[in-house]
Each structure stands twice: as structure tokens, then as C-alpha cells.
Amino acid sequence: MSNSTRQKFQIAFTLNGERVEVAFAPHKTLLEVLREDLGLTGTKHGCELGECGTCAVLVNGRAILSCLMLGLDAEDQEVKTIEGMAEGAQLHPLQDTFADTGAAQCGYCSPGFLLVAEELLKKDPNPSREVIKEALSGNLCRCTGYIKIYEAVELAAARMRGEAAELPRASVYGLE
Numbered sequence: 001m002s003n004s005t006r007q008k009f010q011i012a013f014t015l016n017g018e019r020v021e022v023a024f025a026p027h028k029t030l031l032e033v034l035r036e037d038l039g040l041t042g043t044k045h046g047c048e049l050g051e052c053g054t055c056a057v058l059v060n061g062r063a064i065l066s067c068l069m070l071g072l073d074a075e076d077q078e079v080k081t082i083e084g085m086a087e088g089a090q091l092h093p094l095q096d097t098f099a100d101t102g103a104a105q106c107g108y109c110s111p112g113f114l115l116v117a118e119e120l121l122k123k124d125p126n127p128s129r130e131v132i133k134e135a136l137s138g139n140l141c142r143c144t145g146y147i148k149i150y151e152a153v154e155l156a157a158a159r160m161r162g163e164a165a166e167l168p169r170a171s172v173y174g175l176e
Contacts, residue, residue, distance in 0.1 A: 011075040015040075016084025024071055030064075031055045033071035034081060042082035042111050046140075053139030056112035057081050063116045065138075082111035085118065093156040094118060100167055103152035105143030113139050117153045125161055129154065 010023040046054030048067045055066040058080040104110040120135040151168045158165030
């Protein structure tokens, strides 16, 4: 193995509110750095082609596909993964509503959906169903028909606006 294949670069960035330093091979994606070098396995490997949304994280508040971003590009950035979504023991309202509505089936795609939805609700606290569909259109789920995911985002938005929102009737009875 040549010296160049063993070379590692060290960067620093903010990860889930904490400053971290990490050394890794320069060819690694942010997805690989998060999972392999930092041990945060909540961000999932999916297609690794930028087509499924499973690896979505927030970088400076914007949803990005970590499989398409080099780890080196995270230097001095703010990165948020699913591990940083809850505040202590308090789940984010989106996490609560995904559980309440049954939006998370196997859960593999959920971290990506949750972080993309978080970005959406920061931009638009009262999105229409069409806006939610468009925002989440880059995230694929093989288990649901997406209806429960849309309902979970709508319910979280309502709760975050301070409305006394209840589960949609379809979710309560498992009908779609």
C-alpha cells in the first residue's frame, strides 16, 4: 500500500451541536465519515447514488445527501444527524408524530425523512400536503404508501404551531 492510500486528513466541524475533530481518508463521503469514523449509524447507507434520500442529514440547516458530499467539505460546517434531533430525552415533535401515526415501518428511511421534514417545517410551519409531498419527493420508502408519513409531518407542524392536533382518522384505524 502506498503512502497516498494511507494518508488521512483531519478536519473539525460542529456535529449535533458539539465541536468534533476527525481524521479520515480524503476519498470518504460524509456518510462514511459519520458512520465509520464517528460511529453515528443513524444515517443510513442506501443507494449511494443520491437517489433514495436515506442518507439525508442537515448541513448548516439544509438537507443534503451525505453520500454525495465529501467528508472534507464538512470542515467548519454545522452537521446534524438523526442522533442530534432529540433534545436530551425529549423527542422532536416529528419523531413523536412518526411514532404516533405509524409512519416509521421498518425505520430504515426514517432518519432521512425526519431531517428533510425538519428543514421543511423551519421554512414553512404550515405546509400544504402538496408542499410536503414535494419536499419529501427525494426520499424513498419501500414499506409505506407515504400517506402516514405525510400525516405525521402535518400533525407535527400543527403541534409545533401550538394547535391541539389529533391523529388523522385514517392513522388511528390503519386505513389509507
